[in-house]
Amino acid sequence: MKAVILRAPPSLDKLDIVELPPPPPPGPGEIQVRIRACSLNFHDLAVAVGALPVAPPRIPLSDAAGEVAAIGEGVEEFVAGDRVISTFFPTWHDGPPSRSASFAATPGDGVDGFAREIVNAPASWFTRQPRGFSHAEAAALPCAGVTAWRAIVVNGALKAGDSVLTQGAGGVSLFALQLAKAMGARVIATSSSEEKLSRLKALGADQVINYRSHPDWARLANAYTDGVGVDHVVDVGGAGTLEQSCAAARIGGHIHMIGLLGGPQGAVGPMHLLSKQLRISAVLVGNRRHQLDLVQALEATGVRPALDQDFPLDRLADALRRMQSGAHFGKITVSVAP
Numbered sequence: 001m002k003a004v005i006l007r008a009p010p011s012l013d014k015l016d017i018v019e020l021p022p023p024p025p026p027g028p029g030e031i032q033v034r035i036r037a038c039s040l041n042f043h044d045l046a047v048a049v050g051a052l053p054v055a056p057p058r059i060p061l062s063d064a065a066g067e068v069a070a071i072g073e074g075v076e077e078f079v080a081g082d083r084v085i086s087t088f089f090p091t092w093h094d095g096p097p098s099r100s101a102s103f104a105a106t107p108g109d110g111v112d113g114f115a116r117e118i119v120n121a122p123a124s125w126f127t128r129q130p131r132g133f134s135h136a137e138a139a140a141l142p143c144a145g146v147t148a149w150r151a152i153v154v155n156g157a158l159k160a161g162d163s164v165l166t167q168g169a170g171g172v173s174l175f176a177l178q179l180a181k182a183m184g185a186r187v188i189a190t191s192s193s194e195e196k197l198s199r200l201k202a203l204g205a206d207q208v209i210n211y212r213s214h215p216d217w218a219r220l221a222n223a224y225t226d227g228v229g230v231d232h233v234v235d236v237g238g239a240g241t242l243e244q245s246c247a248a249a250r251i252g253g254h255i256h257m258i259g260l261l262g263g264p265q266g267a268v269g270p271m272h273l274l275s276k277q278l279r280i281s282a283v284l285v286g287n288r289r290h291q292l293d294l295v296q297a298l299e300a301t302g303v304r305p306a307l308d309q310d311f312p313l314d315r316l317a318d319a320l321r322r323m324q325s326g327a328h329f330g331k332i333t334v335s336v337a338p
């Protein structure tokens with residue numbers, strides 16, 4: 001079978017396509033999955049360029065979709081032919097975060113990932129796909145989709161009529177926009193690109209703001225909410241956005257801390273949080289239960305992921321370069337076994 005291996009020292013030039021022997025029949029409790037598609041997350045780029053240290057050689061990519069090719073003894077949840085998706089934290093099944101919510105267990109990070117045609121893994125590492133989804137659409141869910149769901153729905157208890165501000169046109173932000181709209185919320189979406197702002201409007205954003213031409217974008221978010229501020233901010237910029245996120249939130253609003261695209265260290269002090277009684281929830285993806293709930297919600301709402309470009313497995317480095325360029329809109333996908 002074909003696989004991609006990241007070699008030391010990690011860089012986009014160290015992703016080798018190799019032939020590996022196919023795995024044996026699945027053991028007790030395992031399923032064998034023929035991987036059809038993967039999707040890229042910022043996390044995969046950070047691993048591939050060495051910004052997140054892993055121990056090469058490592059098979060990259062955390063998010064995959066495919067079909068069950070065979071089941072091991074004792075597996076009851078799946079049968080051969082079922083369409084499945086991976087989970088980002090394979091050993092965090094339910095309940096609050098614990099040590100199982102650790103990158104040490106994440107495919108493509110602490111253990112080998114899914115840039116390969118066939119894999120054997122415990123059945124509990126996978127969930128079913130939403131009915132009617134392509135493998136590429138399903139592969140978009142485990143990291144970006146579950147993160148957006150857990151932030152605004154699980155932690156944020158989003159309700160119809162709430163206002164949500166999303167940042168940029170990346171995977172997490174687009175899921176947050178689409179889920180929030182499907183659940184009756186109002187969305188203000190930001191981007192650095194006028195062309196992407198039009199596409200955000202087409203996806204349902206009620207108002208859009210160019211955060212590059214309006215570095216004080218919180219002022220506009222306040223104006224669009226009659227001076228009140230938004231109920232939820234989906235913050236992917238970290239230090240680069242937190243101050244404006246606090247200024248855009250209403251008194252008692254909720255900031256969902258998700259990404260560090262604008263840097264890890266910033267100047268937001270306790271006064272910013274206290275004066276408006278803000279709630280900050282730091283989110284690291286979610287558990288298997290969250291993913292099952294998201295799958296059901298997507299079936300009920302009809303939301304389909306916004307997909308960007310698709311690349312064949314042997315062009316994984318080019319797919320990651322597209323992510324690095326920031327030109328993408330939504331999820332970049334990789335086709336694996338035909």
Ligand SMILES: NC(=O)c1ccc[n+]([C@@H]2O[C@H](COP(=O)([O-])OP(=O)(O)OC[C@H]3O[C@@H](n4cnc5c(N)ncnc54)[C@H](OP(=O)(O)O)[C@@H]3O)[C@@H](O)[C@H]2O)c1
Nearest residue numbers: 042168169170171172191192237259260261262283284285
């Ligand atoms: N905590 C978690 O569980 C979790 C899960 C997934 C991702 N993340 C993190 O969340 C971030 C986004 O991940 P992703 O997979 O959605 O990435 P992505 O698809 O690569 O999104 C990147 C987009 O974010 C926007 N952006 C970049 N810098 C920005 C800034 N300073 N302020 C506002 N927007 C900015 C840009 O959109 P425009 O081109 O439209 O401006 C860019 O195209 C990353 O830091 C990632 O590590 C965290």
